[in-house]
Amino acid sequence: MHFTLEELGLLDAPAEQKFDNLTCLASELLDVPVAHISVADFKKNRIFYKSQYGHPDELAQSRELPMELTYCQHVPLTGAPVVVQDARLHPLLIGTPALSEGQPLAYLGIPVKAPGGRVIGGLCMMQPDERRWSTDEVSRAQKIAGCVSDLIRLETARLSSERLRHEQRAFTYAISHDLQSPANTLKMIFSELELEGECLSQDALMFIEKGRETVQRMGVQVQDVLTYARTLDAPVTRECVDLNALVDGILTDLEADIRQAGATVDVDDLPLVEGDPMQMRMLFQNLIGNALKFRLAGRKHRVSVSASAERQGHRVTVQDNGIGIRPEDQHKVFGLFNRLHLRDQYAGTGIGLSLCQRVAENHHFAIEVDSDGHSGTAFTMQFPEMPV
Amino acid sequence: MTIDDEPVDQMIYKRVLKRSGVVDTVVDFQLAEEALAYFRQQDHARPDIIFLDIHMPRMNGFEFLDAAIEEFGDDFAECIVIMLTTSLDPADRERASRYPMVLNYFSKPLTVENVQQAVSYLYD
Structure with missing residues (x-):
C-alpha cells in the first residue's frame, strides 16, 4: 500500500519521541552539536524537519x-x-545559496528510505568547523538512519492494517445488508404463499414452513455477523465493572432458560475488573448461556461462576456439568462459525465463543477452555489487577 | 450416500436423487463420524457415489476424507466422491481436487443434471 508523506506523519506533523530519540542518539554518538531528520517536500520545494536537535x-x-x-x-x-x-x-x-556565512562546515547526511526503497530524506549531522568523517563514523550513522527507515516502515505497516480493517468493516456491513434485504423479500414471499394455503398440498405447505424457518435463521446469522463485526473494532472503554451486578443482571435475563433447564446456578463473590461494560456483558452472557445450553439429559444440571484472587489479578471461571467438549475438539470452539453439534440438538450460529475470544483480545486477557469431554466444561479468564 | 448436516438439504437431496431416476437407494448422514461408523460395519452396502458437504460440525468434509483414507485406504468405498457445498473459497476447490476419489465439485443446490453427470462417471 502507498501512503503520502503527510499520511505517514512526516510532513507538517508534530515531533515524535521515537524519532527524537534517534536524532539525539546520533548527535551523542557522533559528538555533533546539531542533528536532524529532514524530509524533502518537492511539491513545496522545501525541507521539513520531522525531528531536530540543536537547531537555532x-x-x-x-x-x-x-x-x-x-x-x-x-x-x-x-x-x-x-x-x-x-x-x-x-x-x-x-x-x-546553501553555502552562506555562518553555515556549518562539516556535514554528514545519510539517506532515510520509505518502504520500497525511495529516499525521502535524511538523517543529518553537522558541526561549525570542518571534520574528516571516518568510515567507522559513517557506518554508525548509517545504522541509526536504518532505524529511522524502520520506524517509517512500521508506521506504514500500521496504517496498512488500519486501512484493511476499515475496508473489512465496510465490506461486512455492505454484505450483511445485501443479504438481509433478499432474506426479507423471501419472508414476504412465503407469507403470500401461505395465504394460498387451502389450494396447496401438504408437501408444499411443509416446504413453505421449512423455507420460513430457513430465512429466519439466515436473519439471525446475518445479525450475528454484524454483532461480531461491531465488536471487532469497537473502541474499548476502560471502566470499573462490578462482575456481581453484571452476572446478576444476566441471570435475571436468563431466568426462563434456567427454569427450563432445571438448573441450579451458583455465583461466588466476584471481583471488580477493568473493562468495557458492554463487551464484558457480552462475554458473560455467552459463557453463561452456553453453560446452560449444553446440558446432559438425565443429569441434574449445575452452573457455577467462581472467582479466585491471584498474585496479579483474578481468575474467573464459568463452569457447568454438561456434555463437555472432547479434548480433540477444543481448539475448534473459538473459530468463527464453528459448531460441534447439529442444530436440532443444540441451536446456535457458532459465533458466541468467537465473540468471547474477541472481547478477551480487546482487553488483553486470555480465555481458556478445560473439559475432559464428558463431565462438563469450564471457561477461565485471567483478569489483570484493577489499576488503583 | 449423502453426508450433510443440514436436514432440509438432506430432504431435498432425497427428492432430487429420486427424481433423477438413476438412483436406487440413498443412505444419509448428518455427521461425518456417523458415515465413518457405517463404513466400519461388516457387510455394509457399498455406495457408488458419496455427495459430501464441506462445512459440518465436528468433522468437516476434508477431515472425513482424511479419516476414511487413513482407516480404510484410498479405495475405502470403491466409489466416487462429489463435493457438494456452498463454499465459495477457491482454496476448498483446490484442496478437493487433490483427493483422487473426488471427481467433481458441485455448488449447492443439487440439480437432477448434477446427479446424472455424477452417475455418468460410474460408466467411464
Whole structure:
C-alpha cells in the first residue's frame, strides 16, 4: 500500500519521541552539536524537519527551510550519503545559496528510505568547523538512519492494517445488508404463499414452513455477523465493572432458560475488573448461556461462576456439568462459525465463543477452555489487577 | 450416500436423487463420524457415489476424507466422491481436487443434471 508523506506523519506533523530519540542518539554518538531528520517536500520545494536537535531558535520554530538553502536536499537528490569535510570545498555546495556565512562546515547526511526503497530524506549531522568523517563514523550513522527507515516502515505497516480493517468493516456491513434485504423479500414471499394455503398440498405447505424457518435463521446469522463485526473494532472503554451486578443482571435475563433447564446456578463473590461494560456483558452472557445450553439429559444440571484472587489479578471461571467438549475438539470452539453439534440438538450460529475470544483480545486477557469431554466444561479468564 | 448436516438439504437431496431416476437407494448422514461408523460395519452396502458437504460440525468434509483414507485406504468405498457445498473459497476447490476419489465439485443446490453427470462417471 502507498501512503503520502503527510499520511505517514512526516510532513507538517508534530515531533515524535521515537524519532527524537534517534536524532539525539546520533548527535551523542557522533559528538555533533546539531542533528536532524529532514524530509524533502518537492511539491513545496522545501525541507521539513520531522525531528531536530540543536537547531537555532528561529529554525526550531519554523521547522522548515526552502530547499535551495539546505545541504540536506542533496541526500534525496543523489539518493546516497552526502559526506562533507569542508563545505567551502565541496562540489555540490560551492557557489550555491546553501553555502552562506555562518553555515556549518562539516556535514554528514545519510539517506532515510520509505518502504520500497525511495529516499525521502535524511538523517543529518553537522558541526561549525570542518571534520574528516571516518568510515567507522559513517557506518554508525548509517545504522541509526536504518532505524529511522524502520520506524517509517512500521508506521506504514500500521496504517496498512488500519486501512484493511476499515475496508473489512465496510465490506461486512455492505454484505450483511445485501443479504438481509433478499432474506426479507423471501419472508414476504412465503407469507403470500401461505395465504394460498387451502389450494396447496401438504408437501408444499411443509416446504413453505421449512423455507420460513430457513430465512429466519439466515436473519439471525446475518445479525450475528454484524454483532461480531461491531465488536471487532469497537473502541474499548476502560471502566470499573462490578462482575456481581453484571452476572446478576444476566441471570435475571436468563431466568426462563434456567427454569427450563432445571438448573441450579451458583455465583461466588466476584471481583471488580477493568473493562468495557458492554463487551464484558457480552462475554458473560455467552459463557453463561452456553453453560446452560449444553446440558446432559438425565443429569441434574449445575452452573457455577467462581472467582479466585491471584498474585496479579483474578481468575474467573464459568463452569457447568454438561456434555463437555472432547479434548480433540477444543481448539475448534473459538473459530468463527464453528459448531460441534447439529442444530436440532443444540441451536446456535457458532459465533458466541468467537465473540468471547474477541472481547478477551480487546482487553488483553486470555480465555481458556478445560473439559475432559464428558463431565462438563469450564471457561477461565485471567483478569489483570484493577489499576488503583 | 449423502453426508450433510443440514436436514432440509438432506430432504431435498432425497427428492432430487429420486427424481433423477438413476438412483436406487440413498443412505444419509448428518455427521461425518456417523458415515465413518457405517463404513466400519461388516457387510455394509457399498455406495457408488458419496455427495459430501464441506462445512459440518465436528468433522468437516476434508477431515472425513482424511479419516476414511487413513482407516480404510484410498479405495475405502470403491466409489466416487462429489463435493457438494456452498463454499465459495477457491482454496476448498483446490484442496478437493487433490483427493483422487473426488471427481467433481458441485455448488449447492443439487440439480437432477448434477446427479446424472455424477452417475455418468460410474460408466467411464
